[in-house]
Amino acid sequence: MKTHKVEVGNVTRELPVVSVAPGVSVALFNMLGDTEVTEAAGRELAARLPQDVDVLVTPEVKALSLAHVISRESGKPYIVIRKTQKPYMVDPVAREVVSITTGRPQLLVLDGFDVDKIRGKKVAVVDDVVSSGGTLNSIRQIVEEVGGEVVSVVAVFTEGQERPEVTALGHLPLYT
Numbered sequence: 001m002k003t004h005k006v007e008v009g010n011v012t013r014e015l016p017v018v019s020v021a022p023g024v025s026v027a028l029f030n031m032l033g034d035t036e037v038t039e040a041a042g043r044e045l046a047a048r049l050p051q052d053v054d055v056l057v058t059p060e061v062k063a064l065s066l067a068h069v070i071s072r073e074s075g076k077p078y079i080v081i082r083k084t085q086k087p088y089m090v091d092p093v094a095r096e097v098v099s100i101t102t103g104r105p106q107l108l109v110l111d112g113f114d115v116d117k118i119r120g121k122k123v124a125v126v127d128d129v130v131s132s133g134g135t136l137n138s139i140r141q142i143v144e145e146v147g148g149e150v151v152s153v154v155a156v157f158t159e160g161q162e163r164p165e166v167t168a169l170g171h172l173p174l175y176t
């Protein structure tokens, strides 16, 4: 199988290059279950986080453990944007986004319970890979709708096009 070598802090990995749509392949980066990479990436990104950030916001599920490490290292709390609306949510705020890895529309939902933790706050969005920017745009809309301000975006990798607004540890090619 074709692979793509990456370095995250002092850790290296060979990412498998997999097809996600006809004519489109990605170097698949999945931190789930990879303690070493999650810890290395979290420490590196926490060190790059602007001081004035109040709260981290992350989409479930692949970036969740990364947000935990950045939170622990920086002392900033984090909020998780869910992919499904739960019956226990109070006045949820939702946006749809098309995911590059699934090709299907996906829901992003902020529990109304978390709105007060974002309103009037400076937010850093935490993600594993920023590719098309669709997830990022939807999260930005949700944050702004509830009165927060996205002042920083941190991700382990950007992918495809250059994204100077994203603080990342590396860049992945998009194979088309």
Ligand SMILES: Nc1ncnc2[nH]cnc12
Pocket: 026, 027, 028, 029, 030, 100, 101, 129, 131, 159, 172
């Ligand atoms: N290369 C990649 N690995 C994992 N998730 C992704 N989402 C978009 N691109 C990705």
